[in-house]
Amino acid sequence: MEEKEISQAVISRLPRYFRYLSELKYAGIERVSSQELSDIMKVTASQIRQDFNNFGGFGQQGYGYNVEFLHNEIGKILGLDRTHHLIIIGAGNLGQALANYVNFERRGFLFRGLFDNNPDLHGKKIRGIEVQPMESMEMFVKDNDIDIAVLTIPKTEAVTVAEQLVNYGIKGIWNFAHVDLNVPENIQVENVHLSDSLMKLSYNISRFELDNTK
Amino acid sequence: MEEKEISQAVISRLPRYFRYLSELKYAGIERVSSQELSDIMKVTASQIRQDFNNFGGFGQQGYGYNVEFLHNEIGKILGLDRTHHLIIIGAGNLGQALANYVNFERRGFLFRGLFDNNPDLHGKKIRGIEVQPMESMEMFVKDNDIDIAVLTIPKTEAVTVAEQLVNYGIKGIWNFAHVDLNVPENIQVENVHLSDSLMKLSYNISRFELDNTK
DNA sequence: TAGATTGTTAATCGATTAACAATC
DNA sequence: TAGATTGTTAATCGATTAACAATC
Numbered sequence A, B: 001m002e003e004k005e006i007s008q009a010v011i012s013r014l015p016r017y018f019r020y021l022s023e024l025k026y027a028g029i030e031r032v033s034s035q036e037l038s039d040i041m042k043v044t045a046s047q048i049r050q051d052f053n054n055f056g057g058f059g060q061q062g063y064g065y066n067v068e069f070l071h072n073e074i075g076k077i078l079g080l081d082r083t084h085h086l087i088i089i090g091a092g093n094l095g096q097a098l099a100n101y102v103n104f105e106r107r108g109f110l111f112r113g114l115f116d117n118n119p120d121l122h123g124k125k126i127r128g129i130e131v132q133p134m135e136s137m138e139m140f141v142k143d144n145d146i147d148i149a150v151l152t153i154p155k156t157e158a159v160t161v162a163e164q165l166v167n168y169g170i171k172g173i174w175n176f177a178h179v180d181l182n183v184p185e186n187i188q189v190e191n192v193h194l195s196d197s198l199m200k201l202s203y204n205i206s207r208f209e210l211d212n213t214k
Numbered sequence C, D: 001t002a003g004a005t006t007g008t009t010a011a012t013c014g015a016t017t018a019a020c021a022a023t024c
Helices: A008-026 A035-043 A046-051 A067-075 A095-098 A134-143 A155-168 A193-212 B009-025 B034-041 B045-053 B068-078 B092-101 B136-141 B155-168 B194-213
Strands: A064-066 A084-089 A107-113 A129-132 A148-151 A170-175 A188-191 B064-066 B084-088 B109-115 B127-131 B148-151 B174-176 B187-190
Touching: A008 A035, A008 A046, A008 A067, A008 B092, A008 B194, A035 A046, A035 A064, A046 B187, A064 A067, A084 A095, A084 A134, A095 A107, A095 B092, A134 A155, A134 B148, A148 A155, A155 A170, A170 B194, A188 B194, A193 B009, A193 B174, A193 B187, B009 B034, B009 B045, B009 B068, B034 B045, B034 B064, B064 B068, B084 B092, B084 B136, B092 B109, B127 B136, B148 B155, B155 B174, B155 B187
Parallel strands: A084 A107, A084 A148, A107 A129, A148 A170, A170 A188, B084 B109, B084 B148, B109 B127, B148 B174, B174 B187
Antiparallel strands: none
């Protein structure tokens, strides 16, 4: 069967659909039309239908979409029906914060290991998991079926550590280091560049003020 | 003078240009052509020229772009030539991690206050700044010329706190809460939805494996 | 059956890329 | 002046929106 490639623009919207559907489901709402979703989510009904139809028909003419079914299907598309094992590289403030983030577990992202170069941190426990030296990483990844690595280390180290992780068999990298990683295309990278995000905010604040002085 | 609206697609690319130009500048490189930038950044030279020309001509035919000048101009566009005063609402792990993030200061984002509902945290100091109760927020924002609020509180509180902050005169919100805020359009919101990002990574990992079993 | 709403095709809009004249 | 490379217009590509036939 020929699968058409789904654009990243569509993918980016899926988690937001998923979130709103969770809420509707939680509120006990059984069905929803693209028009109703459009009203609460502030996107066009047309886009909603197009997006869903990338993955096959989830709705029914004259009825709309069953909330629970749709929620479940989008979850499956996002791979939330499976379990991911993740390690965090870099036990600084951000690494520890993410390690403590219990909500990820709920969606199947299981925090399994935490690594850092700093010997002072070794043995320190976060949510029951000890910080280990970087040297233990290879063995740990291989022994524990780790598929996602979270990089919260300085950019100077990030590129080489990423390459190592790829060699150890990792499948995806959640990259918080402020640098572009260079990995084979079979490895998925999702960047969270916080300072980029802050700069965008800064731009929009400045631009808005400029617009208003005209 | 008529200013054409710049698309957010262009804005999103500016911080990355800025980053690469910082590196070139730091490496002592004086000039760069759109083609050279294209090679290292893996975007088309055409896009680079189009992007820059949204803001007027920064280059010179036959020569290319002066790295330092271009770096500086993009910094100005991003509003990095001014100072922002920010407060963080929510002194949990993530809030503390961001408060400790010294790099933002370098770009003119000055961390000024930290607020939390939890009395156990009140008085605790992060980088010399005491956690204050939420009740002190209003006065503090007004007295200290705060223009950016960072929301690292649970989504249940985020919407109302955002509304309060808007009333206190904040200009921009950096929102880490997993909810869409509802603020007037003169208030800039930049969302960092970590779990959305993780879901995208999850999708891409799943999708890649699916593609390979075909 | 009549009404509602999807799935899907067609039209539009916007963003990216290509091409080249302008000019340093 | 000749060569290089921008700035900018035109062409293409892709994503969004509109429209409506299919169908529950």
